[in-house]
Amino acid sequence: MPSYYYRARDTFGRAHEGVEVAASEDEVLRALSQMQLTPVSIEARGMNGAGSAAGRLAVATSHERPSRGLLQRLFRRSVQQGSVALFARQLATMMSAGLPLVRALRSIARDHSDRRLSRILGHVSDDVQKGESLATALGRHPEVFSDVLVSLVHTGEVSGSLDEVMLQTAGYLERAELLRLKVEAALRYPTFILSFAGCVLAAMFFKIVPMFSDIYARFGVDLPVPTKLLLAISHALTANALLVVVAALAGVIAFSAWLRSDEGRARFDAMKFKVPLFGGLVRLYAMTRYARTLGILVGSGTNILHALRVLRPVPGNRMIGRAIEDVSQKVEGGSSLSRAMTETGVFPDMLVQMTATGEETGRLDEMLSRTADFYEQRVTAKVEGLSSLVEPVAIVLLGLVIALMLVALYLPIFNLGHAMRSGILSPS
Numbered sequence: 001m002p003s004y005y006y007r008a009r010d011t012f013g014r015a016h017e018g019v020e021v022a023a024s025e026d027e028v029l030r031a032l033s034q035m036q037l038t039p040v041s042i043e044a045r046g047m048n049g050a051g052s053a054a055g056r057l058a059v060a061t062s063h064e065r066p067s068r069g070l071l072q073r074l075f076r077r078s079v080q081q082g083s084v085a086l087f088a089r090q091l092a093t094m095m096s097a098g099l100p101l102v103r104a105l106r107s108i109a110r111d112h113s114d115r116r117l118s119r120i121l122g123h124v125s126d127d128v129q130k131g132e133s134l135a136t137a138l139g140r141h142p143e144v145f146s147d148v149l150v151s152l153v154h155t156g157e158v159s160g161s162l163d164e165v166m167l168q169t170a171g172y173l174e175r176a177e178l179l180r181l182k183v184e185a186a187l188r189y190p191t192f193i194l195s196f197a198g199c200v201l202a203a204m205f206f207k208i209v210p211m212f213s214d215i216y217a218r219f220g221v222d223l224p225v226p227t228k229l230l231l232a233i234s235h236a237l238t239a240n241a242l243l244v245v246v247a248a249l250a251g252v253i254a255f256s257a258w259l260r261s262d263e264g265r266a267r268f269d270a271m272k273f274k275v276p277l278f279g280g281l282v283r284l285y286a287m288t289r290y291a292r293t294l295g296i297l298v299g300s301g302t303n304i305l306h307a308l309r310v311l312r313p314v315p316g317n318r319m320i321g322r323a324i325e326d327v328s329q330k331v332e333g334g335s336s337l338s339r340a341m342t343e344t345g346v347f348p349d350m351l352v353q354m355t356a357t358g359e360e361t362g363r364l365d366e367m368l369s370r371t372a373d374f375y376e377q378r379v380t381a382k383v384e385g386l387s388s389l390v391e392p393v394a395i396v397l398l399g400l401v402i403a404l405m406l407v408a409l410y411l412p413i414f415n416l417g418h419a420m421r422s423g424i425l426s427p428s
Helices: 025-034 053-062 068-075 081-096 101-111 115-129 134-139 147-159 162-217 225-239 241-260 262-272 279-299 304-311 318-332 337-344 349-361 364-422
Strands: 003-009 015-021 038-045
Touching: 003 025, 015 025, 025 038, 038 101, 081 101, 081 115, 081 162, 101 115, 115 134, 134 147, 147 162, 147 279, 147 304, 162 225, 162 279, 162 364, 225 241, 225 364, 241 262, 262 318, 279 304, 279 318, 279 349, 279 364, 304 318, 318 337, 337 349, 349 364
Parallel strands: none
Antiparallel strands: 003 015, 003 038
């Protein structure tokens, strides 16, 4: 009868390994289940106890892969979060079906549509094969797997309910990705309109207005003030085109440097909340992510202080991140979560009240999830409202700017026509 070498973890996350003599791998799985062990890997061995060639090959190639620093630079910002959400869903499904962790990881790595993520999952499966926990293996790739995901996986491994936690994590990632796409869709159209308006204005100032300037320069009539102003701006831009380009590049570089500073980013993120029409949407989106993430972390059994630490970058807003850090310090000092949130002056009253109710009733995760559901509905409603409002407003504003420029350009033509009829026009 063949033997099987297995690696597994108990309900406390401790590693176990051994050899089980069985007729098939399914029989090994049943034996591990009776011992309350979660299988990590199972390798078939021959009658003499030798490992399979496939197992030896997997171990050999794991030592030959390039350094992780190079891989992190290669994959930085290259894997979409939608792909990570799909991976979490696939892993949750396979683990719920009883598939060993390493086999599930390798199966996903082979079949995943994102080839870059597939390569990373191959490295993750090799690390798990060597006995590392899944959370540790995922944590080696912070550019792909967030601290929240790693923390949830760690909690699932420690509690022995990794399959259930992965199902919750998959749902969380899918909802977060769907919400992000909705907000981006609402912001995409005005961004396009502003870019198009910039191109139109550049074409007017650098090409069309100079043509009219040459025509008007041939006549000795006094131009209206709007036309003079428009021609002066165009002349200043065209005569100093190189200086304008250099100044624009310097402005972009200075603005980027300011954004990279902690203070600059915090101020810029605070300004986002005051943008007409879109400020409320940005704030709601950030609060939804805060409530949803904190709720799932607390619900999975994560310590509240650790949850707040990994939560800081989740809202995507440096000002809120500072507020979360302040809340974490106050909670560590003995304050309640709701009181600490109130003292920051950043979080909405509804979120604070629901947090207080959750603390009093011992159902903090449920209250946060309900609040996140409510905010998510409001985000969806705002996105739909903005989609129907922004388009006509943007078109009207763009048309108004172009119309004013055209009126300023053509206004002297009426004076020229009057001068020609009066016989006082003398072309030079």
